[in-house]
Amino acid sequence: MSNAQLDVLKHKYVAKGAVTATPQFADTALNAEIWDADGTRWIDFAGGIGVLNLGHRHPKIVAAVKAQLDKVMHTAAGVISYAPYVLLSQKLAELTPVRGPERKTLLVNSGAEAVENAIKIARAATGRSGVITFDGAFHGRTMMTLAMTGKVLPYKNDFGPMPGDIFRAPYPNPIHGISEEASLNAIRTLFKTDIAPHRTAAIVIEPVQGEGGFYIASPSFLTALRELCDEHGILLIADEVQSGFARTGKLFAMEHSGVEADIMTMAKSLANGMPLSAVVGTAALMDSSGPGSLGGTYSGNPLSCAAALAVIDVIREENILERSTQMGELLAARFASWQARFTHVDHSRNLGSMAAFELVDADGKPDPAATVAVCAKAKELGLILLSCGFYSNTIRVLVPLTVEPEVLEEGLTIIEKALESLA
Numbered sequence: 393m394s395n396a397q398l399d400v401l402k403h404k405y406v407a408k409g410a411v412t413a414t415p416q417f418a419d420t421a422l423n424a425e426i427w428d429a430d431g432t433r434w435i436d437f438a439g440g441i442g443v444l445n446l447g448h449r450h451p452k453i454v455a456a457v458k459a460q461l462d463k464v465m466h467t468a469a470g471v472i473s474y475a476p477y478v479l480l481s482q483k484l485a486e487l488t489p490v491r492g493p494e495r496k497t498l499l500v501n502s503g504a505e506a507v508e509n510a511i512k513i514a515r516a517a518t519g520r521s522g523v524i525t526f527d528g529a530f531h532g533r534t535m536m537t538l539a540m541t542g543k544v545l546p547y548k549n550d551f552g553p554m555p556g557d558i559f560r561a562p563y564p565n566p567i568h569g570i571s572e573e574a575s576l577n578a579i580r581t582l583f584k585t586d587i588a589p590h591r592t593a594a595i596v597i598e599p600v601q602g603e604g605g606f607y608i609a610s611p612s613f614l615t616a617l618r619e620l621c622d623e624h625g626i627l628l629i630a631d632e633v634q635s636g637f638a639r640t641g642k643l644f645a646m647e648h649s650g651v652e653a654d655i656m657t658m659a660k661s662l663a664n665g666m667p668l669s670a671v672v673g674t675a676a677l678m679d680s681s682g683p684g685s686l687g688g689t690y691s692g693n694p695l696s697c698a699a700a701l702a703v704i705d706v707i708r709e710e711n712i713l714e715r716s717t718q719m720g721e722l723l724a725a726r727f728a729s730w731q732a733r734f735t736h737v738d739h740s741r742n743l744g745s746m747a748a749f750e751l752v753d754a755d756g757k758p759d760p761a762a763t764v765a766v767c768a769k770a771k772e773l774g775l776i777l778l779s780c781g782f783y784s785n786t787i788r789v790l791v792p793l794t795v796e797p798e799v800l801e802e803g804l805t806i807i808e809k810a811l812e813s814l815a
Contacts, residue, residue: 504532641744
């Protein structure tokens, strides 16, 4: 079927809230390229919103899923388990930089499920209910994780009252005038005005905000946050759903700071396109709730676990961490050149290859209209490009880390042409 025929069916049968950024329909894909139902080629700088760090259909991951498909497709881990679930749990417990020495793993399906289960575990472990998150945070689309998400439109507007005992502080952002001390003081103020520290179960932070704009929490801030949590017996939860699995040049962004969380959530590129997420934490915390209290029908599906085990192998075997660092250096240099050349490009930043820049108007203020225009022009030229941010003016790059150099250059040239069109 053609793009046009599929689009008619989509508008007739798919809920309007499940919006798609493009009217095209993917037919085949390989690494950082997609061919739609009409045979048109697209360069993919979205990577499934950070899901495809190892590219579309990496051959080793495809092979692992096919091999598992020939053995067990589904049993429900709560009924009878299987080796991939246990082996992946072991790998993640060994690799994840949370407090130890003993760590345990819970496998679920989506980033939102991982975050929601992390809150359940934190509440069970502490006997407290309060949760503190940050402005601009994105933690998911369930009711609990929507309450934790720090942006109303488009996520929360239509869904009525949110669950209680969720509180928010400003994320440190010197670009927009929020110092680290101001953010920490806001949490201390919350302790006086809204939720006492002895009632606070956890503080949840993205070490690099994803949908919030790729803003980076510094090692000094994460260290101070760790100390604040320890002072009051509060658990520190790191949400690495978008920043994990080599995107920042480390397996996890928290490794850049040396700070260990108590619990970490992960998803997206964990299984490189297969639905899977995980919660990893200190063993005593992870064991705080009773038998049967965690899990789900599809949680830790065998095919997804097989994919994730292959992902971990590929990251090691193909030097993906080094490639991510090198790509980050290339992107940083290119963004800096655009910032020098175009008056509407500002505030370029990156941690490894988790890279972004902002579009601003003549007064240096966020310019979401220009951001929409750049993404639209890029699409016109054959590039799938995403924006994000608290002010909807950030262009982010989530191209697969395995992208061929010539395809990466082709995509960057298209962004440059789109910026030229603004000028």
